[in-house]
Amino acid sequence: xxxxxxxxxxxxxxxxxxxxxxxxxxxxxxxxxxxxxxxxxxxxxxxxxxxxxxxxxxxxxxxxxxxxxxxxxxxxxxxxxxxxxxxxxxxxxxxxxxxxxxxxxxxxxxxxxxxxxxxxxxxxxxxxxxxxxxxxxxxxxxxxxxxxxxxxxxxxxxxxxxxxxxxxxxxxxxxxxxxxxxxxxxxxxxxxxxxxxxxxxxxxxxxxxxxxxxxxxxxxxxxxxxxxxxxxxxxxxxxxxxxxxxxxxxxxxxxxxxxxxxxxxxxxxxxxxxxxxxxxxxxxxxxxxxxxxxxxxxxxxxxxxxxxxxxxxxxxxxxxxxxxxxxxxxxxxxxxxxxxxxxxxxxxxxxxxxxxxxxxxxxxxxxxxxxxxxxxxxxxxxxxxxxxxxxxxxxxxxxxxxxxx
Amino acid sequence: xxxxxxxxxxxxxxxxxxxxxxxxxxxxxxxxxxxxxxxxxxxxxxxxxxxxxxxxxxxxxxxxxxxxxxxxxxxxxxx
Numbered sequence: 001x002x003x004x005x006x007x008x009x010x011x012x013x014x015x016x017x018x019x020x021x022x023x024x025x026x027x028x029x030x031x032x033x034x035x036x037x038x039x040x041x042x043x044x045x046x047x048x049x050x051x052x053x054x055x056x057x058x059x060x061x062x063x064x065x066x067x068x069x070x071x072x073x074x075x076x077x078x079x080x081x082x083x084x085x086x087x088x089x090x091x092x093x094x095x096x097x098x099x100x101x102x103x104x105x106x107x108x109x110x111x112x113x114x115x116x117x118x119x120x121x122x123x124x125x126x127x128x129x130x131x132x133x134x135x136x137x138x139x140x141x142x143x144x145x146x147x148x149x150x151x152x153x154x155x156x157x158x159x160x161x162x163x164x165x166x167x168x169x170x171x172x173x174x175x176x177x178x179x180x181x182x183x184x185x186x187x188x189x190x191x192x193x194x195x196x197x198x199x200x201x202x203x204x205x206x207x208x209x210x211x212x213x214x215x216x217x218x219x220x221x222x223x224x225x226x227x228x229x230x231x232x233x234x235x236x237x238x239x240x241x242x243x244x245x246x247x248x249x250x251x252x253x254x255x256x257x258x259x260x261x262x263x264x265x266x267x268x269x270x271x272x273x274x275x276x277x278x279x280x281x282x283x284x285x286x287x288x289x290x291x292x293x294x295x296x297x298x299x300x301x302x303x304x305x306x307x308x309x310x311x312x313x314x315x316x317x318x319x320x321x322x323x324x325x326x327x328x329x330x331x332x333x334x335x336x337x338x339x340x341x342x343x344x345x346x347x348x349x350x351x352x353x354x355x356x357x358x359x360x361x362x363x364x365x366x367x368x369x370x371x372x373x374x375x376x377x378x379x380x381x382x383x384x385x386x387x388x389x390x391x392x393x394x395x396x397x398x399x400x401x402x403x404x405x
Numbered sequence: 406x407x408x409x410x411x412x413x414x415x416x417x418x419x420x421x422x423x424x425x426x427x428x429x430x431x432x433x434x435x436x437x438x439x440x441x442x443x444x445x446x447x448x449x450x451x452x453x454x455x456x457x458x459x460x461x462x463x464x465x466x467x468x469x470x471x472x473x474x475x476x477x478x479x480x481x482x483x484x
Contacts, residue, residue: 017457
């Protein structure tokens with residue numbers, strides 16, 4: 001079963017504010033930014049799309065109401081919804097903040113049928129949060145996701161195993177989860193436009209073109225997917241700890257860029273220390289003002305680190321090797337090549353002092369909130385602490401449940 | 406807006422439900438017609454309960470700090 005919250009952020013805002021219900025609204029990330037994160041179905045009906053600038057949205061739909069998003073509302077709601085799912089099965093995989101897969105195979109004897117579970121879930125979400133979702137029921141994850149996309153908003157679609165080939169025959173390949181624009185272009189160049197055509201394509205031809213995923217593509221065209229629903233606890237060790245920020249405005253002042261790098265380093269470092277991981281590789285990501293150009297570079301160190309100033313220095317080292325071509329729109333730092341680390345007391349007095357100061361800072365921040373105590377150079381800042389973007393990797397609990405603003 | 410400490414009348418119901426009924430702000434009493442949304446966040450180790458509530462004309466955000474046991478008016482829209 002795949003559950004997709006309809007126009008999630010916009011629906012939560014409409015549930016919270018009756019004045020917005022039934023009206024075209026667009027949610028934006030912050031006061032300084034101009035890109036629409038999501039919009040209500042009323043706005044979509046008038047042509048407003050995710051990614052549009054506010055002025056474009058207003059031109060398309062003059063009565064559009066702009067709402068500044070509140071990520072804490074969304075993460076709380078998503079966590080609550082995932083708790084509802086767990087009343088029906090422990091096998092819940094949060095795909096993103098507004099999408100989850102549930103394997104209800106072993107719950108059918110208790111609840112009767114998957115449709116029954118779906119109706120109960122829809123009713124409880126509506127009752128508790130006042131929002132709707134679309135649910136797809138199918139023999140596997142790929143088809144369940146496809147099914148939930150077929151009826152929006154507030155839909156319930158069942159793909160019966162006997163109907164799979166009939167449904168897929170004329171279905172455009174772009175509707176399959178995992179086929180992006182680039183892959184679609186490649187497949188179109190091979191005269192493959194529908195899932196039916198993809199499923200009938202010679203596997204050797206697909207493998208020659210795409211390598212080992214050739215077989216997977218053919219299976220997708222035939223509606224075959226053996227991937228299990230993976231609970232967060234079973235996902236295995238995280239591979240990286242990272243944060244990125246779209247800045248309130250594009251910046252080119254090196255001092256300001258360094259300030260943001262320090263802030264991101266502190267966010268990455270404090271999360272890594274909270275979960276007792278350290279890493280040897282620092283990755284820096286920069287997106288330029290034109291939105292489309294970006295670069296990412298990484299550097300691997302001799303030793304594992306998780307102190308914020310060390311992360312900062314490593315990131316700065318990467319930045320110094322590059323000449324920035326444009327003002328910066330987004331910065332991101334991640335700590336990779338991780339290992340779980342038992343605490344080790346440094347040999348030298350200065351290092352010990354630094355460690356104790358960091359530990360004291362972490363204890364205060366854990367108690368009183370992120371960045372209650374921080375580096376002096378971050379204090380006169382114009383920006384707030386915390387992440388303003390809910391990343392795709394966000395999960396309701398664990399290391400991926402990061403503190404959002 | 407800056408947050409304002411306020412006095413709030415609340416009904417604690419079964420199942421750990423909390424229903425704000427009225428609040429005082431600037432020497433005026435506001436009767437709450439509906440709680441439209443509730444959510445929780447953490448400030449450090451402190452759990453804070455947020456209530457979006459409306460009266461006849463406006464939408465308000467009331468926040469309850471569970472450690473300090475205090476209420477704040479942290480948002481206002483309309484009116």
